[in-house]
Amino acid sequence: xxxxxxxxxxxxxxxxxxxxxxxxxxxxxxxxxxxxxxxxxxxxxxxxxxxxxxxxxxxxxxxxxxxxxxxxxxxxxxxxxxxxxxxxxxxxxxxxxxxxxxxxxxxxxxxxxxxxxxxxxxxxxxxxxxxxxxxxxxxxxxxxxxxxxxxxxxxxxxxxxxxxxxxxxxxxxxxxxxxxxxxxxxxxxxxxxxxxxxxxxxxxxxxxxxxxxxxxxxxxxxxxxxxxxxxxxxxxxxxxxxxxxxxxxxxxxxxxxxxxxxxxxxxxxxxxxxxxxxxxxxxxxxxxxxxxxxxxxxxxxxxxxxxxxxxxxxxxxxxxxxx
Numbered sequence: 001x002x003x004x005x006x007x008x009x010x011x012x013x014x015x016x017x018x019x020x021x022x023x024x025x026x027x028x029x030x031x032x033x034x035x036x037x038x039x040x041x042x043x044x045x046x047x048x049x050x051x052x053x054x055x056x057x058x059x060x061x062x063x064x065x066x067x068x069x070x071x072x073x074x075x076x077x078x079x080x081x082x083x084x085x086x087x088x089x090x091x092x093x094x095x096x097x098x099x100x101x102x103x104x105x106x107x108x109x110x111x112x113x114x115x116x117x118x119x120x121x122x123x124x125x126x127x128x129x130x131x132x133x134x135x136x137x138x139x140x141x142x143x144x145x146x147x148x149x150x151x152x153x154x155x156x157x158x159x160x161x162x163x164x165x166x167x168x169x170x171x172x173x174x175x176x177x178x179x180x181x182x183x184x185x186x187x188x189x190x191x192x193x194x195x196x197x198x199x200x201x202x203x204x205x206x207x208x209x210x211x212x213x214x215x216x217x218x219x220x221x222x223x224x225x226x227x228x229x230x231x232x233x234x235x236x237x238x239x240x241x242x243x244x245x246x247x248x249x250x251x252x253x254x255x256x257x258x259x260x261x262x263x264x265x266x267x268x269x270x271x272x273x274x275x276x277x278x279x280x281x282x283x284x285x286x287x288x289x290x291x292x293x294x295x296x297x298x299x300x301x302x303x304x305x306x307x308x309x310x311x312x313x314x315x316x317x318x319x320x321x322x323x
Contacts, residue, residue, distance in 0.1 A: 018144075029121070037117040039110060044069060045077050046114055049103065052087060053111040057100040086110055135192045135311050142189030165224045165254060167262055171209045175221055178228035179205055182249045191283060192311040205247055208235060216243070216274050220266050222250065222259050229254055232263040234270055234278075243271045245280040248289075255288075264296050268320075276322045284314035293318050 030036050036043040044067060051066055052058055058066075064074035078101070081087040086107035089099040103111060126134055184198035212219060216238040222230030229251040236243035245267060250260045271278045282289060284303060298318040306315050 037114045039114055039117075041081075042077070044073070045081060048074075048077055048081060049086060049107060049111050049114060052101045053103050053108065056102050057090075059100060063101065081107070138192050139190065145189070165222050165229060165257070165259060167259070167266065168221050168223055169266075170219060170221075171212060172221055172223065172226075172228065174226065175228045175231070176202060176206050176209060179221075179231045179247055179249065182228075182231070182251060183247070186249060190286065191313050201247070205233075208233060208246070218267070218270050219247075220263050222254065222263065230259055230263060232267050234267055236271075236275055236278075238274070241274075241276040243275040243278040245271075245278055248280070260292060264292060268296050271320075272322050277319060278322075279317060279319045282316050282318065284316055290318075296320065 030043075035041055036046040039046050039049075041049070047067055048063060051063055060074060060078060061071070063069075063078075064071055067074065069077070078087060082089070084106075085104055088102050088104050090102065091099055129137065180198055180202035183201045184193070187193040187197055208217070209219070211217060216236050217234060219231065219233040221228050230249060232248040233246045234243050235246055248260075248263065250263075254260075268278075278298075279301070280293065280298065282293070298320045301317045301319045303314055303316040305312060307313075
């Protein structure tokens with residue numbers, strides 16, 4: 001019996017369905033109500049509590065950017081939260097004109113209550129899905145959220161990040177945790193990876209960092225202040241003249257800034273001087289990264305499905321011959 005693939009759905013139909021699903025999510029999660037998560041607070045205030053709790057010391061302007069609120073709206077919400085005793089401000093140690101936001105004891109208690117409400121809500125929904133569908137849901141929602149975030153990012157904000165960022169070579173204090181965190185968040189969203197993957201990145205990166213400087217090894221970091229927002233490392237076998245490109249990641253705030261291409265340019269100049277061949281491992285469907293690799297001469301050499309990371313993914317090996 002012959003099987004015929006169904007014709008691909010039109011873009012317009014996909015848009016209509018996504019809009020309908022988005023409206024249903026907004027209704028089912030309670031965003032149409034005056035308060036959210038039985039907190040007595042407006043949805044934007046609830047999210048402010050969550051973000052401040054997740055990032056203690058966050059500044060008001062960064063909170064407004066995260067929540068997609070204008071400055072005046074964010075100021076009003078923060079004033080209400082301070083008045084209610086949930087949030088406190090402290091003068092920034094780096095800039096006396098700026099203030100850092102923290103949850104008070106009451107705010108921490110409220111955040112735990114909000115977290116429990118949300119966890120119970122999601123847990124109840126997931127019980128209706130088999131594990132395979134749960135993983136597909138997490139990956140798909142992560143991709144959708146990232147795509148929406150990319151579209152909302154203001155060009156001026158990205159330009160400001162790129163302007164203040166710099167590329168440095170070698171280990172810097174704190175870089176291992178920053179790089180592991182970038183990988184963990186990105187691959188949790190895109191592939192459903194968890195603690196095993198994050199531990200593996202941190203452990204192997206720490207061992208590599210201890211080994212440099214060394215012939216044939218190098219690491220470049222994109223830094224903004226003391227934070228690492230991107231990385232790329234070259235490890236390899238000098239005797240076999242084969243290099244391994246590892247831990248290439250760029251924070252979302254720098255996507256489209258050219259920093260990823262800058263890291264690749266430096267790395268390719270390094271490998272062309274020391275090696276005859278370079279390879280890297282990645283995962284299928286990361287199209288933006290694949291286009292960048294191919295623009296530097298990498299070609300797909302092999303791919304296979306694996307589940308060593310805790311979820312099934314198609315691993316791909318790309319190779320590049322020296323110029």
